[in-house]
Amino acid sequence: MNTALILLIILFLLMFIVGGKLGLRSFFTLIFNFISLILMTILISINFSPIKITLIFCTIISIITLFYINGINKKSLSALISVLIVVVLTLLITYKIGSNAKIQGFGNEHAEDLAFLSLYINIDFSKIIFCEILIGLLGAIIDVSISISSSLYEIHKNNKFISKYNLFMSGMNIGSDILGSMTNTLFFAYIAGFMTLIIYFNELNYSLTSILNSKVFCTEIFQSLCGGIGVILIIPITSFVTSEILNSNFVIKFSRKINL
Structure with missing residues (x-):
């Protein structure tokens, strides 16, 4: 199993155990924010x-x-x-x-790091x-x-x-x-x-x-x-x-x- 996925599951369990329903809301908000940042990056990259x-x-x-x-x-x-x-x-x-x-x-x-990347x-x-x-x-x-x-x-x-x-x-x-x-x-x-x-x-x-x-x-x-x-x-x-x-x-x- 991917290491990031394991850490994500551990985070989910801890947030649920410690925070209950509020912890679950916080976890799903975190996922939403992560997706939002990826989408934001994509939009910036297309000018x-x-x-x-x-x-x-x-x-x-x-x-x-x-x-x-x-x-x-x-x-x-x-x-x-x-x-x-x-x-x-x-x-x-x-x-x-x-x-x-x-x-x-x-x-x-x-x-x-930039030597093999396009600068245009x-x-x-x-x-x-x-x-x-x-x-x-x-x-x-x-x-x-x-x-x-x-x-x-x-x-x-x-x-x-x-x-x-x-x-x-x-x-x-x-x-x-x-x-x-x-x-x-x-x-x-x-x-x-x-x-x-x-x-x-x-x-x-x-x-x-x-x-x-x-x-x-x-x-x-x-x-x-x-x-x-x-x-x-x-x-x-x-x-x-x-x-x-x-x-x-x-x-x-x-x-x-x-x-x-």
Whole structure:
């Protein structure tokens, strides 16, 4: 039996045993997201706009992940709106910086791998790097956003008279506790993929200056810093959006009609 299939079965069993029905939903959401990323890659490879396609699939993945796992309710709606705002803001903040940094494409270290491949693929790699950033960021900000919105939802549920400001500040306090661990998670996730290349650099006797100025190293650092920006932004935005939605008369009336 294929090793990947065995690991997939183990993952399925563990998620079912530990999480029950919610664990099953999470597993099927994971499979859906995997298929979505493959489809997104195919569409980009046949010359659809990388940025537009990534934004569309970020929206689809966020909707399925939040509403299918957590249900259609005000906390999921708050998290979805916050995630989409942060995705767009992160793209706007990093796009110009990344374009000027010239970190897209391949470095000298990839020359041997590219020797037998065609370079005439007609894809703009200056945009691909931002697609990678947004997809790498998405899981982290969804996690942070739903954590904050769920906490604020419970606070509001137990104290209907809490003000928007106090609810917002509660979200900021909750987010500050999450911030440190989540930025570390993003950093190590990106750097872990770079460990093999560090060993390769060491064997070739690269100097520290050469490593710090190599394109592949700068790309990993750039992605981890952009991820950190997104995680920071999601905290105040989720706190604000959730406090507004939970205290909005229009949303309260609308949610009663559709049983949110």
